[in-house]
Amino acid sequence: MADRQAVLGSGAKFSGKITNAKSIEINGFVEADLATEKVTIGATGKFAGAVKSDLVVIAGEYEGKMKADSIWLTETSRISGEIHYKSLQMDRGAALNCRVVHNWDQKKEQAKKQEQENSQENKVSENQEKTDK
Numbered sequence: 001m002a003d004r005q006a007v008l009g010s011g012a013k014f015s016g017k018i019t020n021a022k023s024i025e026i027n028g029f030v031e032a033d034l035a036t037e038k039v040t041i042g043a044t045g046k047f048a049g050a051v052k053s054d055l056v057v058i059a060g061e062y063e064g065k066m067k068a069d070s071i072w073l074t075e076t077s078r079i080s081g082e083i084h085y086k087s088l089q090m091d092r093g094a095a096l097n098c099r100v101v102h103n104w105d106q107k108k109e110q111a112k113k114q115e116q117e118n119s120q121e122n123k124v125s126e127n128q129e130k131t132d133k
Contacts (some may be wrong), residue, residue, distance in 0.1 A: 010044045026060070039068075043076050 004022035008014055012028035023038040026045040035052040045060035056068040058077040067084040075093030082099040090096070 008045075010042075041077075043074075 004020065006018065006021040006024040008024070008026045008028045008030060010027040013030075014028070015031040018024065018030075018032050018034045018036070021034075021036050023040075024034065024036055025040045025042065026047055027042040028044070029046045031048045033050040037053060038055045039047075039051055039053045039057070041047050041056075041058045041060040041062055043059040047060070047062050047064070049064045051062075051064065051066040051068065053066075053068045055070045055072075056066060057072045057074070058079065059074040060076070061078045063080045065082045065084075069085070070087040071083060071085045071089070073079065073088070073090045073094035073096070075091040077091075077094045078097075079095065080097045082101070083096075084101045086103055088100075088102070
């Protein structure tokens with residue numbers, strides 16, 4: 001995994017798009033969109049942009065829209081924007097000023113299933129009304 005790990009050191013700045021990194025550790029400032037398996041934002045790190053990841057660990061600052069299976073917010077984390085998660089761990093002192101959505105995929109599937117059921121019920125009702133006339 002070391003050959004696909006990216007590290008941005010403290011004081012460094014990056015703006016753009018990050019691709020093909022399996023894991024990234026951010027200790028400087030990053031403004032980007034990112035899709036990877038693991039993201040770590042260190043205590044001195046600041047990230048602005050969209051993140052899609054399996055695991056996100058935040059000790060620094062994050063602003064943007066995040067979709068992650070597991071999120072761990074440490075006591076020094078500061079989050080704004082929107083996070084979608086399946087598992088969330090938040091240490092005492094972590095600050096959230098954002099929209100928080102649990103199990104986003106599951107809820108979408110449930111809503112779609114309910115919509116399909118309602119549509120089928122409406123068709124059955126319409127057919128029943130036609131045959132009653």
